[in-house]
Amino acid sequence: MPGGGAGGGGDDGEPAFDPVALADQARDAMHLPGPGLNSSPGADAPVLVQVPVWLWVDEAAWEPVIAEAEVPGGAVSVTATPTSADWSMGDGEVVTCSGPGRPYDPGRDDPASASPDCGHTYTRASTGDYTVEVEVTWSVSWEATDGTGGELAPLFTEADTEVDVVESQGLVQTRAAAP
Template sequence: MSPSPDGPVLVHVPVWMWIDGDQWAQQSASASVPGGEVSVTAAPSSVSWQMGDGTTVDCEGPGTPFDASTHDPEESSPDCGHTYTSTGQVQVSAQVRWETSWESDDGEGGSLRSLTTETSQQVEVIESSGVVT
């Protein structure tokens, strides 16, 4: 996330969310037994962010990583973002949906049920006021 969830997030400032590229990658595993081999593949397809304020943000891809050298911090994410409108402690969670399939060395295969992985982070949303002297 940007701003980072390790520090406070400001109310009315756009938050960008994304899954790192090395985490948003197809995963495969194979198993062999005498006479055959089977492979299972899982590919991320979407991510659903529960923002802790009652808002859900559904993203079809990993989201765009915020880069301070090319992005304006006042602009919203082009594909996966949220702006808080009130202060408080919130629990932000990301649920990644994985589409899974299998294939055997004899050419058989097919789809398996989708899987979901989840991670969460406590975030403090605060308000900042300017002082005019």
């Protein structure tokens, strides 16, 4: 490559470029999708104590995002890849999932079963709504046209919702034997 020395400068008159600074610029300009927080049961219905809650983020929000930047003398490509989702459940518990989670499918999944990927079971009712927050961590890497590359500081996206966690209690009545 003409002018492609490790310093980013050009022996052929091209101006030097700083690939790390250019990568930082591209990273800072990235537009990452929000996580699209989802659960079953959904946040629009009460959640029962001791009933598993399935958690997942939108699949479209779990795809790598690429940004590119170019200056005279070189260019960089920066890729952000989602690596984990940390769910703060509002009851003091944090659930860390290494993937987006799997949507609950009523035709396939048993509602009494825990999610195989990402889930939580509340053990006590809320006295008001619990705030459920999800934070997705994105690892960020870069490559430059001069052959350099590396890792940058991670990025984060987040979303939250309110859930009402309730108890369902049964009443047992005994009948007196007939005289």
